[in-house]
Amino acid sequence: MANAWNRVRRASHATAGATRRAGRSAAHAGRRLGRGTRSLGQATRRLTHAQGAGRTGLGRLIELTSAHSAGDAFVTVALAGALFFKLPVGQARGQVALYLLVTMIPFTVVAPFVGPVLDRFRSGRRYVMAGTLFARGLLCWGMAAAIRPSDALTLFPAALAVLVLSKAYNVSRAAIMPSVLPADITLVAANARVALFALVAAGAAAGLSTGLTAWIGADWVLRATTALFLVAGVAAVRLPRHVDSPDLEADLDADLEPDLEPGPEADPELGVTADLGAAPHTAQETGTPGAGQGTDLGADHKAGLGTGQGRKARSRHRWRELIRVGPVVGEAVRANAAIRVQAGFLVFFLLFLVQDGNIPGLAPHITLGLLAVAAGGGGFLGAAVASWTRSRSPQIIILGTLALATVTTMVTAVFFTLWTAVVVALAAAFAQGLGKLALDAIIQREIAEEVRSSTFGVAEALLQIAWVFGGLAGLVMSLSAHGPAGLAVVSAGLAVTFVWLLVRRRTRLAATAGRVPEPGGTPPDAPGGGAPTPQGAAWAPHEESDITPVVPREPLRPRRDDTKPLTNPY
Structure with missing residues (x-):
């Protein structure tokens, strides 16, 4: 009996020792994993915040877009197992054509209406981007409850809404890129850096979500995606304040004198435009002077366009500039x-x-x-x-x-x-x-x-x-x-x-090249050379010309809280 008790006691001690060793090994592995994760996070942060991207907000935008792409990859993989969203590759070509029409054409019909809505909320782009992320999180929670019974009436509208909101985020992200551009990075390189990190995040998320879908099911993957989108929405709100475009109309109403007389160069009937955001070297790069397509809101205000008629005129100018993009x-x-x-x-x-x-x-x-x-x-x-x-x-x-x-x-x-x-x-x-x-x-x-x-x-x-x-x-x-x-x-x-x-x-x-005059010279094609253009005045071509005229105007004053470094505040 005593021998049996001793054997039980020795077995208990051995089990306890093995448990302690396993616990120490697990803790050591956890510490090593934590150090590796921190090192990876620090290396990623150094890459995303390189060349001044951390000071201008580009680094945060890259991280936010990476989370956005990872969430889209989670949703795509989770819905890939649903019967309604399987691409019928081995079936008739007519069904594949129907798939194209059903899943793509409605989105292309809705997409043109996203941009004008976003343009009306330029002063709150952070909150627009956060709203798209929050809404996608809620839609993922709803799809998680509908994916097991294959409720197509719930899955398809929700998936289409997720696509539209994803495109709305991409449009907003692309529109704010000049606001976070560092001084020594070109627009192409900045867009590429965002796309590169987004592709890496989407690829890693696709592999991870494939394993999670096979392990815990697509519904739980969608619930985890809900948490990811909600956290990303909070990060979108915390983007730098200069991401939000100043309300130019409000600033002009507050800053400009109300008794300014309209100048002849600000006649709204002439359709004269000025560049609000193009770099000074745009004309040399594109070969077209004044390549910016914006509307001079300051000139509109000076012409007395602060009333309802002025808002209608500005709206007409916006649509004209949207159609005639140059x-x-x-x-x-x-x-x-x-x-x-x-x-x-x-x-x-x-x-x-x-x-x-x-x-x-x-x-x-x-x-x-x-x-x-x-x-x-x-x-x-x-x-x-x-x-x-x-x-x-x-x-x-x-x-x-x-x-x-x-x-x-x-x-x-x-x-x-x-x-x-x-x-x-x-x-x-x-x-x-x-x-x-x-x-x-x-x-x-x-x-x-x-x-x-x-x-x-x-x-x-x-x-x-x-x-x-x-x-x-x-x-x-x-x-x-x-x-x-x-x-x-x-x-x-x-x-x-x-x-x-x-x-x-x-x-x-x-x-x-043949029609652009020298500063202070004569307009092109003027018979006999014509009278010289007065110094300081901008020559305005015929409105059917493809040259965008530029109106001299006073620079707009930025907001006091618009302190974006390393970039042109205008």
């Missing part, structure tokens, strides 16, 4: 639309070629995996290359990406194999990512504050429609055309678009 922005949007058509075409054309066995070499699922990896790697490579740019013109970058997409598509049409298909998928994703970053930089530089969000909303809608159009064309051409024939048609369209844009650009630059 040749530089129009050229960039058209080039990106052509790239989006090619990207949408390749996604569905190559997908059904693989399904029909028209791309031999490997098993279909391996081929699809290679194409998916090439597309993801191309987008990441585009963001990385854009982050290395220093003084490259965004217009040249966009034309270069269009030329790259054209050449690779032509080569793939001539030498069509599995590996050339992988290369064209990589090049298309690279061109799409890099071209979009350059387009964002052009809009941020050329479009004034009061219509910038609206311009971003319209541009996003047009690009989304172009992608859907390309996808539908890929579906149709996969019925009758093989790989070389379909790619030849797309490459011909890209080549025609590239040549057309290049000819228009050269013509515009040549005409602009």
